[in-house]
Amino acid sequence: MxxxxxxxxxxxxxxxxxxxxxxxxxxxxPGDKLSSVRELAAEAGVNPNTMQKALSELERTGLVYTNRTSGRFITSDESMIQKLKEQSARGQIKEFIERMKQLGYPPRETLTLITKVIQEETE
Amino acid sequence: MGAILECKSLTKHYSALAALSNVNLTLERGRIIGLLGPNGSGKTTLIKLINGLLVPTAGTLLIGGKEPGPETKKIVSYLPEKTYLPDWMRVSDTINFFQDFYEDFDQKRAYEMLDRLHLDPSKRLKTLSKGTKEKVQLILVMSRNADLYCLDEPIGGVDPAARDYILNTIISNYNENATVIISTHLIADIERVLDEVVFIKDGIVTLHASVEDIRSREGKSIDTLFREVFRC
Amino acid sequence: MLSKLIKHEFKATARLLLPLYLLLAVMTIIDRIVLSLEFKGTLNVITGLVTLAYVLSVIAIVVVSSVFVITRFYKNLMSDEGYLMFTLPVKSHQLINSKLLVSTVWSLASMVGVMLSLLGVFATPERLKNFKDFIFIQMNDGRLIFGDMGFALFLIELCVLILFGFINNILMIYVSIAIGQLFRGHKVLGSFVAYIAINAVIQIFTSLLIVLAGLLFNKTFNEVSSLPHIIFPISILYTIISSVLFYFFTDLIFRKKLNLE
Known part of the structure; x- marks a missing residue:
């Protein structure tokens, strides 16, 4: 990775x-076990305290949880993950819409163009 | 437990030259700290003082609450810039040496690290390349369970793969009771590994801050900030 | 800790010195054999050459042992290895002690080794008998001159003086090296200068002491019997004082004025 x-x-x-x-x-x-903080930090090439801080924040938002004895896990809550996916997708879309605006395409025209491109792709 | 390093008005003069002037610095445990500054800034002087290789001209220096001496040398693990192991020794001899003199030395860990690097312990140091010798020294130093590790230019003059290995070793070795001081001028390569940085110039500490704070506040990398601060 | 330092010191020094002793042993045997073959005429050249080689190996072991005291101390404590030694959890006087002990042992060993080697090459039953007789005569003379007690004292003090002499010489080298490292950039030169300077000072002091002693002990000085009672004890005391001073300053410099480059 x-x-x-x-x-x-x-x-x-x-x-x-x-x-x-x-x-x-x-x-x-969902439900995957995460490696230890040190292992993750070594993998990412970053400071362990920083990795810990990131993981703590992820725990706070619920994406990650800690089981005292067995370690850290990704949440099994599929709906939360879905929400995250959607959030990320919305973010990408908003950025895209903004960039298209800068190219001179207002949102409605952008939507039309998207539909056209998708049709062309599936042929 | 208290701070691992406390310097109060620490000063070191070499005849006319002031290598360190009035340094006030406290380093907490469980941190990886970068000691950054140009050549001749006083980094090496500070590290030598920590290791009892120099005596202060004025001010005090406490390691784990004690003045430098045999007691502090037991808890400080030092990697100098040069190769300091006798050339005639085999790698296994050096391990036995460290095992003999340092109670906190973990022989098993050392052999594991050597094995991962495919280094033959029966080889004599004089037959090894400079880079390999440096790796052996790093392994010896990091195989100790010390409270303070002082690494002086650990990645200087080393290829990128070795650099990654060294940083990886430092990260994997982390424990919240110990602190690692990395003295270097190659900032870009190590800054992601650091908790805090200490900028030192002409024997004076100009900055001691958390790395993430600097990134949030200044919106720049430590490397960029360093270049600005120490512009020639 | 001290025992570990001593063990390590022996390991490091034996590597170089034991082969020399081996060489000496081999040369002793070879020369012994060649001499006992008693080559005549032109073959005598072989005897000459082998004996020359033998003599050279004797000189080698003496010279190398002495020089090694210096180079070992300098290399292990003042060069890059010093970064290893001075960060060990030991006191500086332990570093000095371990080296002093091992150097003294090697110095004595070289002396004994040479004596044994000479015996090995030249001793014959006849020569040994002559030597034994010679010793007996000297011992009788000795008892006559010094008295039984005095003679025993003489022998003991002689040994002590030789031993302390070795130690004193080694410490004088150590303190010179320690003083030398105070001179940034000119460490080796500084050591030489320090050694010569200390030597000069010692000479002056010794001369003064002799003059002083001569004045104080006018009569008794001329009698050989005064040796064990006056001269040897004073010499031993003098040697001890200078050894202590050398040791003290070496340790002081290591503790307060260490400056490895």
């Missing part, structure tokens, strides 16, 4: 984003 960390932004935020991305993409499946 390649972690892509940029040193100019707070690392713990990026770690949160990347774990979320991994959950969305299915790399981490």
């Amino acid at each position: 390649q972690w892509d960390i940029n040193s100019a932004r707070p690392v713990y935020l990026q770690l949160i984003e990347q774990v979320q991305a991994m959950i969305i993409s299915g790399y981490y499946k």
Whole structure:
């Protein structure tokens, strides 16, 4: 797994984003067991305290939970993951709509173009 | 437990030259801290003082609440910039040496790390390349369960793969009771591993802050900030 | 800790010195054999060459043992290895003690080794008998001159003086090296200068002491029997004082003024 960390932004935020991305993409499946903080930190090449901070934040939002004896796990709550997926998708769409606006395409025209492109792709 | 390092008005003069002037610095346990500064800034002087290789001209320096001496040397693990192991020794000899003198040395861990690097313990140091010798030293130093690790330029002059290995070893070795001080001028490569940074210039500490705070506040990497602060 | 330092010191030094002793042993045997073959005429060249090689190996072991005291101390404590040794959880005087002990042992060993080797090459029953007789005569003379007690004292003090002499020489080298490292960038030169300077000071002091002693002990000085009672004890005391001073300053410099490059 390649972690892509940029040193100019707070690392713990990026770690949160990347774990979320991994959950969305299915790399981490619901209920998956996570490696220890140290192992994850070593994998990502980051400070363990920073990784801990990111994991704590993920626990706070419920995406990750800790079982005292067995370790850390991705939530099995499929609806939460769905919500996360949708949130991420909405974010992407909003960004896309904004970029299309800058290209000169108002939202309605963008929608029309999308439909056209999808039709072409499926042929 | 208290702070692992406390410097109060720490000063070191070499005849006319002030290598360190009035350094006030407290380092807590469980952190990985970057000691960053240009060559000749006083980094090495500070590290030598911590290891009892130099005596302060003025001020105090406490490690785990004690002044530098045999008691502090028991809890400080030092990796100097140079190869300091006798050339005639075999790798296994060096392990036995560390085992003899340091109670906190974990022989098993050392052999595991050597094995992972495919290093033959029966080889004599003089037959190894410079890079391999440095790795052996790193393994010895990191196989101790010390309270304070002082790594002086651990990744300088080392290939990228070895660099990754070294940083990986530092991260994997982390424990919340111990602190690692990494003194280097290669900031971009290590900054993601750090909790805090200490900027030092002309013997004076100009900054001591959390790395993430700097990133949030300044919106830049430590490397970028360093270049700005220490612009020639 | 001290025992560990001593063990390590022996390990590090035996690597170089034991092969030399082996060489000496081999040369002793070879020369002994060649001499006993009693080559005549032109074959005598062989005897000459082998004996020359033998003599050279004797000189080698003596010279190398002495020089090694210096180089070992310098390399292990003042060069890069010093970073290893001075960060060990030991006191600086333990570092000095371990090296002093091992160096003394090797110095004595080289002396004994050479003596044994000479015996090995040249001893014959006849020569041994002559030597034994010679010793007996000396011992009788000795008892006559010093008295029974005095003679025993003489022998003991002689041994002590030799031993302390070795120790004193080694410590003088150590303190010179320690002083030398105070001079940033000119450590080796500084050590040489320090050694010569200390030597000079010792000479002056010794001369003064002799003059002083001569004045105080005018009459008795001329009698050989005064040796064990006056001269040897004073020499031993003098050696002890200078050894203590050398040791003290070496330790002081290591504790307060260490500056590894």
